[in-house]
Amino acid sequence: MTEAKTEAPVSAAPEKAAPKKRAPRKATTAKKPAAKKAAPKKPAQSLALNLPNNPLVFEILDLASRQRTTAKKVEVLHKYANAGLKAVLIWNFDETLQSALPDGKVPYGGYDEQNVYNGTLSDKIDESARQMYENGNFSLGSTDANARTTIRAQARNLYHFVVGGNGGLSQTRREMMFINLLESLHPLEADVIVLVKDKLLTDSYKISKEVVSEAYPEIRGGGRG
Numbered sequence: 001m002t003e004a005k006t007e008a009p010v011s012a013a014p015e016k017a018a019p020k021k022r023a024p025r026k027a028t029t030a031k032k033p034a035a036k037k038a039a040p041k042k043p044a045q046s047l048a049l050n051l052p053n054n055p056l057v058f059e060i061l062d063l064a065s066r067q068r069t070t071a072k073k074v075e076v077l078h079k080y081a082n083a084g085l086k087a088v089l090i091w092n093f094d095e096t097l098q099s100a101l102p103d104g105k106v107p108y109g110g111y112d113e114q115n116v117y118n119g120t121l122s123d124k125i126d127e128s129a130r131q132m133y134e135n136g137n138f139s140l141g142s143t144d145a146n147a148r149t150t151i152r153a154q155a156r157n158l159y160h161f162v163v164g165g166n167g168g169l170s171q172t173r174r175e176m177m178f179i180n181l182l183e184s185l186h187p188l189e190a191d192v193i194v195l196v197k198d199k200l201l202t203d204s205y206k207i208s209k210e211v212v213s214e215a216y217p218e219i220r221g222g223g224r225g
Contacts, residue, residue, distance in 0.1 A: 049076055057085050057151040058188040065205040070214070073207060077215035084152035090219060091162065092196040093209045098163045099197050100171075101178055106194060108179070121182055125190045149184045151192065157181070161197070 051059055064076040105122035159165035161178055182190040195201045
């Protein structure tokens with residue numbers, strides 16, 4: 001009797017290992033570019049204190065007026081000191097010094113001028129000054145072809161127009177001289193003279209008596225009446 005062959009059991013096909021689950025990718029955050037450092041703020045620069053050689057008085061007053069501190073105003077006045085500038089500042093700020101001229105607007109001296117221009121000499125000076133500022137052109141003759149002198153050049157003659165300066169002049173002659181002076185000046189120089197005649201310089205320029213006293217301690221007020 002033959003023995004039955006025992007068949008080796010058929011082994012089950014090995015199960016395939018389940019694929020490993022990949023860990024979910026971490027969302028990558030895009031790197032932000034490094035923020036640029038803000039450039040340091042430049043300190044506010046004060047107005048340049050440089051003027052042309054032999055500047056006109058109105059240029060000096062205008063530059064001083066635009067400075068933000070008393071120290072800078074004083075620096076401008078000290079740097080550009082001249083006899084004409086000091087004369088108008090004394091005339092304006094010394095209360096004992098009085099004008100020998102009528103207050104208010106300056107009329108024209110001649111009949112023909114009054115017919116040509118409808119207004120006073122003060123009005124004409126104001127209009128010329130306004131046009132100069134609007135045009136940004138302050139050169140001599142830019143609106144007045146006859147402008148040919150300056151306060152600096154005429155400083156020695158300003159005594160004629162204050163009380164006690166020249167008692168020998170008749171009032172008519174004094175006023176005519178004043179009109180002639182204004183007509184010969186640069187319009188903005190003439191404007192300064194009209195202002196100080198009535199002690200109104202601070203209406204147009206931010207310059208106080210204290211600033212003037214600090215800039216020119218040698219100027220003593222009083223005793224000029």
